[in-house]
Amino acid sequence: MFPQPAEPVFTKTRRGTPVIQVGAYRFNLWAGSRGSRARWTCVKATTLHCKAILVTIDNEIVKTKPHNH
Numbered sequence: 001m002f003p004q005p006a007e008p009v010f011t012k013t014r015r016g017t018p019v020i021q022v023g024a025y026r027f028n029l030w031a032g033s034r035g036s037r038a039r040w041t042c043v044k045a046t047t048l049h050c051k052a053i054l055v056t057i058d059n060e061i062v063k064t065k066p067h068n069h
């Protein structure tokens with residue numbers, strides 16, 4: 001059996017910050033996001049210099065970049 005691709009889960013941290021959980025990876029909403037188009041950065045962007053991002057329009061993922069971890 002092949003593993004299923006991880007379904008993105010739109011959720012919030014305990015502080016109320018929007019995040020997307022995709023399998024083991026978590027993305028924070030980029031502070032500069034405006035309107036229906038949003039950019040999300042990997043939570044490891046700072047610690048691991050991960051360049052992975054998600055771009056969503058109306059909560060649908062339209063673009064992804066791979067993780068380095």
Ligand SMILES: [Zn+2]
Pocket residue numbers: 025042043044045050051052066067068069
């Ligand atoms: Zn990452």
